[in-house]
Amino acid sequence: MKALEMWARLISVVTGLMFAWAVPQLRMHIEGFAHKAAGHINPYIEITFPEYGGERLERCEAYAAIKSYLSASASTRAKRLKASVKDTRSLVLSMDDNEEVVDEFEGVKLWWSCLIVSRNSTISLYPYSENRRFFKLTFHRSHREVITSSYITHVLATGKAVAANNQLRKLFTNNPSSNWHYYEESKWSYGAFEHPATFDTLAMEPSKKKEIMNDLLKFQRGKEYYARIGKPWKRGYLLYGPPGTGKSTMVAAMANFLNYDVYDLELTTVKDNTELRKLLIETSAKSIIVIEDIDCSLDLTGQRKTGKQEKDNHEEKADPVKRTEKGGEESKVTLSGLLNFIDGLWSACGGERIIVFTTNYVEKLDPALIRRGRMDKLIEMSYCCFESFKVLARNYLGVEVHPLFATVRQLLEETKMTPADVAENLMPKSDEEDEEACLERLIEALRKAKEEAGKKSEEEKAAAAEATAARASVDVFL
Helix, strand or coil: CHHHHHHHHHHHHHHHHHHHHHCHHHHHHHHHHHHHHHHHHCCEEEEEEECEECCCCEECHHHHHHHHHHHHHCCCCCCCEEEEEEECCEEEEEECCCEEEEEEECCEEEEEEEEEEECCCCCCCCCCCCEEEEEEEEEEHHHHHHHHHHHHHHHHHHHHHHHHHCCCCEEEEECCHHHCCCCCCCCEEEEECCCCCCCCCCCCCHHHHHHHHHHHHHHHCCHHHHHHHCCCCEEEEEEECCCCCCHHHHHHHHHHHHCCEEEECCHHHCCCHHHHHHHHHCCCCCEEEEECCHHHCCCCCCCCCCHHHHHHHHHHHHCHHHHHHHCCCCCCCCHHHHHHHHHCHHHHCCCCEEEEEEECCHHHCCHHHHCCCCCCEEEECCCCCHHHHHHHHHHHHCCCCCCCHHHHHHHHHHCCCCHHHHHHHHCCCCCCCCHHHHHHHHHHHHHHHHHHHHHHHHHHHHHHHHHHHHHHHHHHHC
16 A cells, blocks of 8 residues: 555646656746756866857857867867868868767866757757757866966967868859758858969959959058958959850959869849848858859839839739749848848958959949949959950960961951950860861851951941931931
8 A cells, every 4th residue: 555655646646747847937946956066076077168159150260270270180080070072181080979079178177069959849840940059168177277368278279270270262053042950050051162263364464363363462551451441351342244254253353363262152042131231140251252243134224114014923823823923932132231231230240251243234233332432343354355364375275475466456456355265266176286276266256256256336327327217217208
């Protein structure tokens, strides 16, 4: 009988504890009491370094530095490691999730662990949105002063040095927001940035290249200057010109020159201004944020819609079938949102960023988008000149001078051809072709382009003359 009463009481106590644990408020009190009780017994102190601070707006620099530090020191002691390839000859190892390693500093033994905690206590459409990743440092409380005053400083400094040594420049692209809530969620995906373009290989007048390089160096070295004048440490460049004039190549050359990462922002996949702001916050310092063909990205040209366009938009909003047939939800990023992205308050988060817009039709852009202070330097990427041709001839044929250069120079002065078209004609199409054959092909293409341009000009003149004559006839008739 006593055994039955004891079991009944035990079941009652367990049931009560289970109920209390299921209630978040009671569970917090229980956990707090348990931690206090353990604190009087457990002689070890724990410090956590979360991946994201505050409201998860920005990744903590300390977390990144610790990760780099442990990748260098823990690879020989950890049993489970994650591998990433820096290049074809280098492998970078780091601690795997939920792994623990031992470290030693000035005779003090301590433990590092990489943990993931999932907080799914509430019902959510995104069950993985509450995952938290952090590093935990454990040490005896008698060594508190050494750890807090010296060891952590040592870890952060060493980690930053390791990160700089292992730096692999990256090319990022933004993920659709529907993918932001999964395990190891990220707003950006990346691959290795391996574009070989440099200012030496860029087809452009030497004086113009020198001007751009000086401007970039002045920006890169201008941290104190920007702080003194009270401006965020960023700079905007607008690259404009016909297709094939090397705008994307210029971006690659800038990234290689400064050793910056590149963020290729696809505006059409961004739902609204809030998402655009979140993407900006997730970008790192020492980076170039690129929006290519800005004139084709959403309605950012400053042109007012016609009455028919407004009517069609109204009908699409009212009719879900029409909206679905058009291809899903449209982006609600506005011109105002993009302007705030460029130079609003949130643009000051982080530093040492370059924003680059490219366009084929600069006249279509809203003046507010490209004014000074937003796009600080406007760079025209024009048709191929003789100086640009000489760079291409050196790149593609390995020649500095040739008797046919004079003919090419004369034709380039008389007709327009993009650097991309010039490069395609200079590129050997077989092992048998030498530099003279390639130059002759280019000369033939230039002559053909000149003839076509002449015919087009004559047709335009004839059409204009006919229009003038028609207007004169109407005036006489009236």
